Amino acid sequence: MTEPGSGNVRVRFAPSPTGYLHIGGARTVLFNWLLARKSGGSFVLRIEDTDRTRHVDDSVQKILADLRWLGLTWDEGPEAGGDVGPYFQSERLPIYNEYLAKLLASGDAYYAMETPEELQAMREKARTEKRVLSYDRPNPLPTIEQGESARKDGRPVVVRFKMPGEDITVHDDILGDVTLASGQIEDFVIQKSDGFPTYHFACVVDDELMKITHVLRGQEHLMNTPKHVAMQRALGFATFHYAHMPVIFNMNGSKMSKRDKEKALKKGEPPPEIDVNDFRVAGYLPEAVVNFIALLGWNPGDEREHFSLDELVKTFTMERVGKTNAKFDREKLLAFNTNWAASLDFDRLFEAFCDYLSVATDIPQGVRDADEAKLRDALKACLGLRIFPDVVKKVGFVFAPDSDTEYDPKAVKKVLAKNDGAGFAMLELVSAKLETLADWSTSSIEQLIKDVCEEKEIKMGNVAQPLRVAVSGSTISPAIGETLVLLGKDSTLARIRKCLTIRDTQ
RNA sequence: GCCCCCAUCGUCUAGUGGCCUAGGACACUGGCUUUUCAUGCCAGCGACAGGAGUUCGAGUCUCCUUGGGGGUGCCA
Structure with a gap:
């Protein structure tokens, strides 16, 4: 992977606005951000809001707040602007349509008119017949005229990309060469019936237009990469650096998902922290969270473990990003937090404590209303703390009548x-x-x-x-x-x- | 099912053929410090998934097996 000195590195983080930033997503951002900072390149934030059904109001603001809390600033994107915007995909529809027309004209894409029910039936049939691909490419393909007129009639029409019949090898900077045999990927949808592009298409167009040089993302995207490369070839785009990072799991091996919170609540247990905001509200220091997730899949090669963001920028290299999935050990995070609480200078610790008091939900009124000088003294008296709720437990009574x-x-x-x-x-x-x-x-x-x-x-x-x-x-x-x-x-x-x-x- | 990726202590990991009697951190166990709760300090426990090769020599290279994960959406 390109390292410092090569110049013009441009990376991006492209969340979809469906809620708070997930802790796994935070690690993806962190590594992208580090790559950009390390090389003097740019970190671009792009909002992938092409699924109107999953859109959650306010979540862009929430994600931005989470990033700010972690200290991960973006050079281009929402509120920052930039030369290659807009940075919301929902505002880029004309751009996608332009490239879509190209693909349609060149025959690399075609209109398709199956209903969801028909597709479901095709999938089931393929499964019983043990076929790899479930979508049968129509023969002959519908013409552009047929597609457009069907769309005018209000029938559900999508555009599919015609996968070339050749093996595709992708070089991954972490994993090495990954080859997917031809015939393993079916013709996938690139424009939905509501006129929005799918992720695959929008992402390929935007990464090209936004001059992205390195795509660093979760391993769940690995199998998407050949699709993206195929489209890049059809569109005459260059293929850039790809790197897929290992996934983060719970200690029991399950995925860390929002559902975990609901499940715990049902069982009457305290909900586990899953989103970045959960850790903030629970009273962790952003320094500790950043330090901890940095070490999930990366290490400096020696025995150092304590890293600030600045130190990470100095030390981080892609060569030292690992391939193995990691489990999220909350005990170790707590230990990191304890260390950070002890090593941070007091003004910063107090600032973080005030942030905690402002976002936590169960702070006694007396503590909330306490004057700053007294609060500072109270915090000072609690040094040796593991996590901020400890402070309230230990000195909260001082602020009560x-x-x-x-x-x-x-x-x-x-x-x-x-x-x-x-x-x-x-x-x-x-x-x-x-x-x-x-x-x-x-x-x-x-x-x-x-x-x-x-x-x-x-x-x-x-x-x-x-x-x-x-x-x-x-x-x-x-x-x-x-x-x-x-x-x-x-x-x-x-x-x-x-x-x-x-x-x-x- | 098919395709792809991965594999060192319970967990995060170091290890790039001899420096490995496999190192560190968290957790755990025991002890010390202490006016409570924490913190802090010291010690101990603890791993190369299995099997074939290659090699003078394998945790490190190859293959197979097993295990784990991902993908197989008009989600991203």
Whole structure:
């Protein structure tokens, strides 16, 4: 495959607007994007909206948002413009018709008038007869006049490409040469009865007109390539570089599909993340997602695993893209996320956290409304986090009204009520001292606790844990000094008082 | 069914005929650190799908078998 220095590399990602960007699609974009950035070429985004029945409103905006979240910018396409637009296939119908007329005129394509029912019957017949091709090319072929008049009469008319009767060998930059014997591909539809081109046709015309030099796509397209090459030859187009990447599966070997979410929901399980947006909403860092999917099918050849987008641009080469299908290991992604959360500079981490708060659906109002400075401190207190929901779990109580504190019975029993209420007694003792503490800072609070420990000859946990349960209701919170500072003196004392009132109910 | 692609630890992978006693990462197990939850640190477990060749020598090359995946749409 062409590498840096060769110049003029143009790649494209061509999603159809049927929903959010799938995580597998994200990897396809990433590799295309890397190829473009690496070679100083251009990355083109083209919207393949030729199927009006599957079109989902808003999905273009969603896909653009997903790409932006990942940091994968496009040079040409929606909102960016470019010299070879329009970049929506639905706006290119006259262009397709022009090339369609050429194919019709040269006899490389012909009108066909079978109904869907007839085609279905042909397929079944071919199956019972164990024939490879189900579509029988009509003999003689309908003339252009017949096709056009049938269309005028309102009958369903499509245009089919006449597959040449010769073997087609495609060079794939990942897989090597792939040869498909003649007679393995039937005459396929290139224009639907609604006048829209099919994917195969639009894609071939657009890639040529948009001067694409490298097509890097999923392996599910491998068998389409000979069709595309046949059309390129008929149209006098050049054939460029093709590369087909391995597919990404679930850990159990099934396809990662939107259906997985519905299935899990039905079983009462949390839905797995499938689309890029799912990972965003679930509180993953885009850095971690990018890093992880980059390593699904590519590796640097040494033992490095931690890569930012910039580092990937420097390191990525097509030679190191593998051929084997990969399973999506969510545990490993979580580990990557943990690493990234630890290595990102704090401003960036906070920015990502705010993004999470703005898109996640189950953020408590108190956290949503929290002021920035306090939120920053709260996040800082949670370093070591694996994923953003951990933060809300750990410090969410700080942002709730004092009166909302709910005490986990288990925590109360274990930490406060046990040993004749030793924890409650400790609370009384410590709250009195805290009340007189002038400097409400992490260091002085911790010093105060240490002093108590020394005085009473007890361990930190004997003091910190009762305090933790008293102010949070549970045994989970940041370090106790940071927790109390986040809360402030008034809330701390109020919550301890409230906690002491439950002693009598024990 | 037919066509095409693929094949190293549970998972992602390194390995391009001798550097392989098969390396790393995640997970797992055990230990350490620790005021909770996390984090962090150390150690251990763990793979060349099977069979024929080629070669002085094969995880690496060839063939077969098996297994997995993709395609076989007026979806992309």
